[in-house]
Amino acid sequence: MWGFVPHSRHWIAIAATWIMISAFAAHAAPKRVVSMNLCTDQIAMMLAAPGQLISVSDLAQDPRMSPMSSQAAAFPINYGRAEExxxxxxxxxxxxxxxxxxxVAMLRRLGLRVEVLPPAETIEAIRHEIKHVGALMGREVAARALLDQFDQELSRVTASRTRGRAALYYANGITSGGNTLAGTILRHAGFDNxxxxxxxxxxxxxxxxLxxxxxxxxxxxxxxWPGQSRSEAILDHPALSRIAPNTSHVTDRDWICGTPYILRAIEGLNP
Amino acid sequence: MRPAIWLLAGLALCLFAISLLTGPAGIGPVQAITALFGLGEGPMPIVMREIRLPRAILGFAIGAGLGMTGAAMQGYLRNPLAEPGLIGVSGMAALGAVLAIQTGLSQVSGLALPFAALLGAAGGIALLFMLAGPRGGSITLILSGVAISALAGAGTALVLNLSPNPYAANEIVFWLMGSLADRSMVHVWLALPPMLLGGYMIWRTRRALDALTLGEAAAAALGVSPERLRYQLVVGVALIVGPATAVAGAIGFVGLVVPHILRPLVGARPSALLLAAGLGGAILLLGADISVRLILPERDLKLGVITALIGAPLFLHLIWKTRSGGRL
Structure with a gap:
């Protein structure tokens, strides 16, 4: 019995410390967040508290690739180099x-916390990514609000009926199937790929x-893209204008990242 | 000589037809021919007329052009190593084409692309004839060719790397190795007329080239003007190699291999060799283009890979022959 008292005291001390640490961790949301990827840039900008995000990637300010280029203009940019x-x-x-x-390895060696996020190619993956970044940044409430809005908008823009067969065709004769973000956009717009x-x-x-x-x-x-390339010249091939003369569409910055902006891409395909 | 020419012509036409029948869409021969004349239903006529026909025509024309220019240059320089791809004439044409595309000139006028490539080819071959003219030996020819190729390749890579377009830098391979994938009738109309004109100009030099085999003094005595012959060849070769490279990239070794293989068959006289080398070039390039579609249908394997796989061993064989004391 005597021996138990110090022992239980010991445990109480450990438990108390643990509670303190976890309480501290819950409040210690990162204060200086740097994003070095076009897609995490956008989700971080949507979720961050004022002043919490201190830098986004250079691509975030490129209006050809980033739907949030004007918001990104307010942030200092980085070029994804370890030193900067x-x-x-x-x-x-x-x-x-x-x-x-x-x-990434260098930054981790220097003691920084680096979170690597996979590209989100499905609706589920996008929802998970928003939740995940929200948790990492300590912005769970903002993430939940964004998700609610996303779910509402998604059910609004998702097509209720099949609208025909669509083909995606990019430079060098590349196409995207169902397991890609573009395939997800097509499916929700009511097209068979x-x-x-x-x-x-x-x-x-x-x-x-074919x-x-x-x-x-x-x-x-x-x-x-600006400038000329033979890879893109395939899109001007006369045979393409012969198969779908009036029904064509061009992908844009809303098609690049798995973010709520894909809703705009889905809506853009609606007649 | 006659039977050999007919044989070559028949073979070239066969390969032209096989090229039309080769493709991932799996169209049967009868359907393919009806679709070719615009009679089939659905998308087949588009596939046959807009995708396969331009590819087959360009394969025939570019192969024929390269074979013929190879034979003419070998005749003029009296050196079996002369060939537009190997010594940088195609490379200079590619540089001209890349400059026209990246400066945006090709968008101002469709003709700017073949014209710029033609100027590049003309510059390349004029420089070569100046450095290694009729009296230059093999070493001079090869050294000047290596220098011109290196310069053209570096220039092409530099221009493409400076482009704001993210795809441009990856296209260095196309300009160095050549491909006929997904070319359209637009390219045929751009390339074919100047190539026909160039072929006619080279065909007209055949007597002068024959005379030159007797030596320059004898040729001059027979009334051949060296300046005029050189001018005709520069313009003729540029008219063929320039537009061909502008639409299909630089394809090497065709002009080297074909005359070499055909010489035992039709004789070494340039006049006999020109037509045969043209048909032989068409056979080689159509064959190479059919094989790239059969070996790796989805990868756009470059034509230059196949022609170099055939050409490089032959080139080594030529070197071996000179080393062991044989005549080149």
Whole structure:
């Protein structure tokens, strides 16, 4: 019995410390968050408390790729280089899966907390990403509000009936199947994806002959970049204008990242 | 000589037809031919007329052009190593084409693209003839060719890397190796007329090239003007190689391999070799283009890979022959 008292005191001390630490952790939301990926930039900007996000990637300010370029203009930008990010003294770094491996490893070696987020390609993954970033930034309430709004809007824009077969066609003859973000957008806009019929579930080459033979009702091509390239010249091929002369659409910045902005892309496909 | 030409022509036409029948869409021969004349239903006529026909025409024309320019240049320089791809004429044409595309000139006028490539090719071949003219030996020819190729390749890579377009830098491979994937009738109309004109100009030099095989003095005695011949060849080669490279990239080794293979068959006289080399070039390029579609249908394997796989061993064989004391 005597021996138990100090023992139980010991446990009480440990439990008390643990409660203190976890209470402290719950309140210690990161104060200096740096995002180095176009997609995490957007979710972080939507969720951050004023002054919490201190830098976004350079792409976030590019109006061709970022639907939030005007908001991003208010933030200092980074180019995803280890040195500049370390000098910002962040307590949380958000990186995408395509971030350079050595950069992430270097930042971790320097003692920074780096969270690598996979690209969100389905509605479920987008919801999970919003919740996850909200938890990482200590902004659970903002994340819940954003999710509620997202769910409402999604049920509003999702097409109730099938509107035909659509084909996605990008530079170099690339297409996207059902397991991609573009495929998700197509499905919610009420289109069947021609790539799925041809067995392309992710992203792959679609020979132009097969595209023409599949006779899609709707053709969605990639946006063109400034300057000229032979890769994009395929989108001007006369055969393409012959198969879908009046029913075509061009993807834009709302199609790049798994964020609530895909709702705008889905709505843009509505007649 | 006659039977050989007919054989080559028949083979080239066969491969032209096979090229039309090869593709991922799986269209049967009868359907393909009816669709080619615009009679089939659905999307088949579009596939046949807008996608496969331009590819087959360009394969035939570019192969023929490269084979013929190879034979003409080898005749003029009296050197079996001369060939537009190997010594940088195609590379200079590619540089011209890339400059026209990246400066936006090709959008101002469709003709700017083949014209810029033609100027590049003309610059390349004029420089080569200046450095390694009729009296230059193999070493001079190869050294100047290496220098011109290196310069053209570096220039092409530099221009493409400076482009604001993210795809441009990846296209260095296309400009160095060549491909006929997804070319349209627009490209045929851009390239074919100047190539036909160039082919005619080179065809007209055949007597002068024959005379030159006797030596420059004898050729001059037979009334061949060296300046005029050189001018005709520069313009003719540029008219063929420039537009061909502008639409299909730089395809090497065709002009080297074909005359070499055909010489035992039709004789070494340039006049006999020109037509045969044209048909042989068409056979080689159509064959290469059919094989890239059969080997890796989804990868857009470059034509230059196949032609180099055939051409490089032959090139080594030529070197081996000179080393062991044989005549080049």
């Amino acid at each position: 990010i370390y000098l910002l003294r962040p307590d949380l770094v958000l990186a995408g899966e395509f971030a350079s491996g050595p950069t 021609v790539a799925d019929e041809l067995g392309i579930r992710r992203t792959g080459t679609l020979p132009m002959e 595209l023409v033979m599949s006779q899609p009702d709707y053709l969605i091509t990639g946006a063109k």
